[in-house]
Amino acid sequence: MTARGNLFIVSAPSGAGKSSLISALLKDKPTDKQVSVSHTTRQPRPGEVNGQHYHFVTVEEFKALIEDNAFFEWAEVFGNYYGTSRKVIEQTLNEGIDVFLDIDWQGAQQVKKLMPEAIGVFILPPSRAELERRLTGRGQDSDEIIAGRMAQAASEISHYAEYDFIIINDDFDAALVDLIAIIRSQRLTGAGQIHAQNDMIKDLLAD
Amino acid sequence: MTARGNLFIVSAPSGAGKSSLISALLKDKPTDKQVSVSHTTRQPRPGEVNGQHYHFVTVEEFKALIEDNAFFEWAEVFGNYYGTSRKVIEQTLNEGIDVFLDIDWQGAQQVKKLMPEAIGVFILPPSRAELERRLTGRGQDSDEIIAGRMAQAASEISHYAEYDFIIINDDFDAALVDLIAIIRSQRLTGAGQIHAQNDMIKDLLAD
Helix, strand or coil: CCCCCCEEEEECCCCCCHHHHHHHHHCCCCCCEEECCCEECCCCCCCCCECCCEEECCHHHHHHHHHCCCEEEEEEECCEEEEEEHHHHHHHHHCCCEEEEECCHHHHHHHHHHCCCCEEEEEECCCHHHHHHHHHCCCCCCHHHHHHHHHHHHHHHCCHHHCCEEEECCCHHHHHHHHHHHHHHHCCEHHHHHHHCHHHHHHHHCC | CCCCCCEEEEECCCCCCHHHHHHHHHCCCCCCEEECCCEECCCCCCCCCECCCEEECCHHHHHHHHHCCCEEEEEEECCEEEEEEHHHHHHHHHCCCEEEEECCHHHHHHHHHHCCCCEEEEEECCCHHHHHHHHHCCCCCCHHHHHHHHHHHHHHHCCHHHCCEEEECCCHHHHHHHHHHHHHHHCCEHHHHHHHCHHHHHHHHCC
């Protein structure tokens, strides 16, 4: 019996290093982990691969999926539809693959409502000073723009307590080990193991 | 602010490799992890160090600790008292140290009742055949004795579902990495981090 994968929601303020952490996690293309691939009706750009960067569908297909309640969430942006398919995620989880959803706190709340077993991970920068340094960029932005980014970051951060795990990204390698430990430990929870190891446990308990 | 340590209850049937795993975990004498040290009224044996192997106390001191509700559990065995001090454990946890309690399912239930935040980890052998092999020892025991050990193991195993995490000790190194991942991840839970990182988070959220 293959253990079902877990769904991880990963959120962070801009500047916390979330994308780098997820990239590092998936760098060696592990067979048991993947980011969720969204559906979209926009045209593929050069180099984009169907099923890898997006699931490219027609507007008719997308609307049929909406009708079918296939999406956790969907939105129309500049005339194109984008959505996160619950069905694709469920399928992937059932194949024993952990799925990572890179979304903000609003998306996280939505997913948690529909799938309470999803595991929320929040990435924080180590300090306000460091966050400001990371958001200042190459010194080309005005104080106003930087203040705006800081305010947006604080707004995202204010939802940290809604997550199951919190990683402080001070040292990148340590933060990556943290993330890996969380993922590995979630394969070992009683509920998961009782399902995955059912036959083995029955064998151990046999008279 | 130092993060409070976590209390881990580690249980397993005999033959699962629990003691070897705990020994390997503490081999390099990490400053942030230790097994719980029991109190006893028996005399120290040659080489035993007070505070390391046991807290050696007089019968009067032990009885005063009972009166003081200091113990999670205590027992009298062959005229000597043995007990697990909740107070010592609380103190150690408050110093930021993870504490490991190597106890059976009955002890685990007792501790969980008094300290629901304790994290239960159950170690399982990979199969009935392998468990039998491990319990057969050097081939010097009768079938009856081995059957008795198997029955006792099955009885302990029947409580696996009461634990938060289940590790299958098939490959020892992998099981050790599992245990380390669980320990590390439990330092990253929302509740723990909100306490440990309180000042930092306040700083991030400041206007």
